[in-house]
Amino acid sequence: MSENFAAALHRRATAAMQAGRADADAQGGQVKVAQYTSEAVLQQELGLLRQHPQPVAAGSSLASPGAWLSLTHFGIPLLLVRQQGGQVDAFLNVCRHRGARVVPEGSGGGDGTAARAFVCPYHAWTYRPDGSLRGVPESFGFPCLKQEESGLRKLAAAERAGIVWVVLDPSRSDADPGRSLGALMDNLESLAGLGSPVAFAPRSYEVAANWKLLVDGSFEAYHFKVAHRQTIAHMFVDNMQVVDEFGLHRRLYLIKTKFSQDKPEAAGFDPRRYGNLTYFFFPNTTILVQPDHAQLSSLEPLGAGRTRVHELTLIPQAPASDKATAHWEANVALYRRTLAEDYELAESIQAGLASGANDALTFGTFEYSAPRFHAQLQQQVAAMQAAG
Ligand code: FES
Ligand SMILES: [Fe+2]
Numbered sequence: 001m002s003e004n005f006a007a008a009l010h011r012r013a014t015a016a017m018q019a020g021r022a023d024a025d026a027q028g029g030q031v032k033v034a035q036y037t038s039e040a041v042l043q044q045e046l047g048l049l050r051q052h053p054q055p056v057a058a059g060s061s062l063a064s065p066g067a068w069l070s071l072t073h074f075g076i077p078l079l080l081v082r083q084q085g086g087q088v089d090a091f092l093n094v095c096r097h098r099g100a101r102v103v104p105e106g107s108g109g110g111d112g113t114a115a116r117a118f119v120c121p122y123h124a125w126t127y128r129p130d131g132s133l134r135g136v137p138e139s140f141g142f143p144c145l146k147q148e149e150s151g152l153r154k155l156a157a158a159e160r161a162g163i164v165w166v167v168l169d170p171s172r173s174d175a176d177p178g179r180s181l182g183a184l185m186d187n188l189e190s191l192a193g194l195g196s197p198v199a200f201a202p203r204s205y206e207v208a209a210n211w212k213l214l215v216d217g218s219f220e221a222y223h224f225k226v227a228h229r230q231t232i233a234h235m236f237v238d239n240m241q242v243v244d245e246f247g248l249h250r251r252l253y254l255i256k257t258k259f260s261q262d263k264p265e266a267a268g269f270d271p272r273r274y275g276n277l278t279y280f281f282f283p284n285t286t287i288l289v290q291p292d293h294a295q296l297s298s299l300e301p302l303g304a305g306r307t308r309v310h311e312l313t314l315i316p317q318a319p320a321s322d323k324a325t326a327h328w329e330a331n332v333a334l335y336r337r338t339l340a341e342d343y344e345l346a347e348s349i350q351a352g353l354a355s356g357a358n359d360a361l362t363f364g365t366f367e368y369s370a371p372r373f374h375a376q377l378q379q380q381v382a383a384m385q386a387a388g
Contacts, residue, residue, distance in 0.1 A: 005187060010269040012242045013255050021366065022242050029371025030360040033353050035378075036210040042304045044381045045211075048283065050074065051384065053158070053165035053177035055285055055298050058199030058312055060162060062088055066129065067110025068118075070103040074300055076168050077101050079118070079152065081129050082110060088159050090166040091131045091152035095120040102127060102152070118152075127152055160185050161287070162197040162314055163296065181281060184246040188279050188287065191272070193316035194294055200313040201332050209346035211284060211299040211307040212374065216361075217342045218278060218286050219369035221254050227345055231338045236276075243369055248282035248376055250369060283377055288335070292316070293328065295335050305350050309343075311335075 016022035035041055056073045062082040069080045070093055077093035079102065095102050100122040109116060109129075117134055118127045126135045131152040136142060156167040158177040165177045178185070189195045207214065217223070221241040225233045235256055242253040259274040271277060277289040284299040293315045300308040313332050319325040349361075363371045 005190075006269045006271050007266055009242065009253050009271045009275075010264070010266045013240075013253065013259060013275065016240055016242055017237070017255070017260060022240055023366070023368070026365045026368035027371075028362070028364045028368055029375075030362050031216075031371055031374045032360045033358055035374065036212060036350065036361075037304050037353050039304045042210075042301055044385070045283075045377070046074070046301060047169075048377070048381050048384050049301070050076075050169040051167060051172050051175075052283055053156075053167055053175075053180055053281070055163045055296060055310070055312075056080070056090070056166045057164045058162060058202065058314075059088065059159045059164055059196070060198040060318075061107065061202075062110065062164070064110040066116075067107070068103070068116075068129070069107045070105050072105065073166075074168055078155075078166065078168075079103050080157075080164055080166075081131075083130065088157060088164050089131065090155040090157035090164070092155065092170060094153070095122065095125055096133065096150045096152065097123060097125045097136075161189050161194055162199065163312070182246055182249060184249040184251060184279060184281065187246075187251070188289070191289060193292065194289070194314060197294070197314035197316055198318050200293075200315045200319070200328050202310075202312050204308055204310045206302065207307045207309060207343045207346060208305060209307060209343065209350040210304055211301040212377075213346040213349055214299055214307060214309070214343065215280075215284065215286075215373060216363075216367075216370040217346060218280065219252065219373065220363075220367040222364065222366055223342075223345075224254075227341050228338060231334065231341060239366055241366070248380070250280045252278040252280065252369070254278070282373075283380070287314070290331070293331060295332075297339070309339075 057069055057080060062069055062080060065082050065084045067082045071078055079091045079093035080088055082088050093102050100120055102118050102120045124137050128134045131154055133147050133150045153170045154173055155170060156173050156175040156177055158165050160178055160181055167175045167177055221239050224236055225238050237255045237257055237260060240255045244251045254276040256275050264274060272289060272291045279287040286297050288295045293313060296312045296314060298310045302308055313328060315328055319328060
């Protein structure tokens with residue numbers, strides 16, 4: 001698998017360098033400004049995002065059976081529990097009695113002791129680690145209660161590439177997140193150190209821009225030599241990116257100048273030495289693969305003009321020395337500096353959208369992934385609404 005993938009990237013990168021452009025037959029396009037400013041559009045998109053797997057936590061934060069993690073994602077209280085069989089189950093952290101949050105935010109368990117029960121702080125309904133309802137104080141007051149149907153609502157979940165992915169919409173509890181992440185996830189996991197990496201430096205912050213402006217920015221290399229001239233532009237060939245689509249997901253290969261300097265052979269070609277690989281999982285997650293680690297960014301829309309970005313650095317194993325920690329911290333800092341350049345521009349675009357200067361934003365041929373993404377997103381939202 002990985003050898004074919006590397007050889008194909010070598011062939012396509014070589015052809016792009018010879019032609020002086022990648023994906024020469026691609027079409028540009030336009031996206032209406034209202035797509036970035038409308039709260040009604042955003043509400044529809046949020047419904048769709050809740051139906052697609054969201055990366056909510058690192059598997060390494062639930063180290064062993066019995067470990068649990070209570071968090072809030074997309075405003076939804078979640079409880080993750082690693083089961084005795086090793087898999088991570090995800091539940092809505094909402095009591096089936098009168099809806100209180102069962103477990104306060106935090107983490108615990110997994111220290112070899114028997115997994116605890118979860119006791120609701122309001123009237124002490126008690127749930128087992130598998131989510132089932134274990135006990136109800138003074139249960140004579142609930143003569144019609146079907147205990148076996150009153151466990152915590154379970155959500156579809158899967159652990160892939162060291163990340164726990166959850167479908168947040170409880171009506172989609174029969175979804176298969178591993179299947180929807182598809183062949184692109186298989187390819188990502190086949191890369192050295194990314195099969196079951198460890199999370200480093202989880203962080204989140206807010207950007208005053210529509211979430212799709214941040215997606216647009218991750219889909220083209222046209223801006224590199226201008227917007228990233230102070231940080232990373234010197235490492236890359238100008239505006240030279242090869243894109244592969246995997247259904248609604250895509251992988252973008254941004255070619256480094258080292259590729260034209262070294263002229264590596266096809267045999268044994270290591271794509272990670274000669275370019276950045278961006279794995280985009282539709283609709284809102286990117287994993288940037290670098291030679292010895294990866295950076296995950298996932299976008300949580302807070303409003304039409306506001307986004308919370310969740311980031312995680314994925315490394316092969318926990319740092320065993322101060323030197324190793326410093327190495328990863330330096331990588332996090334460079335990633336943060338580079339993305340700050342992108343996000344500042346996204347905020348400047350958002351601030352000007354309502355001015356009336358543009359009815360639509362215009363994307364060139366080499367920026368084609370962005371208008372394609374918008375068309376796919378709008379199709380998916382329409383299909384979701386048609387399905388009711
Ligand atoms: S709301 Fe949880 S026990 Fe009453
Ligand atoms: Fe950028």
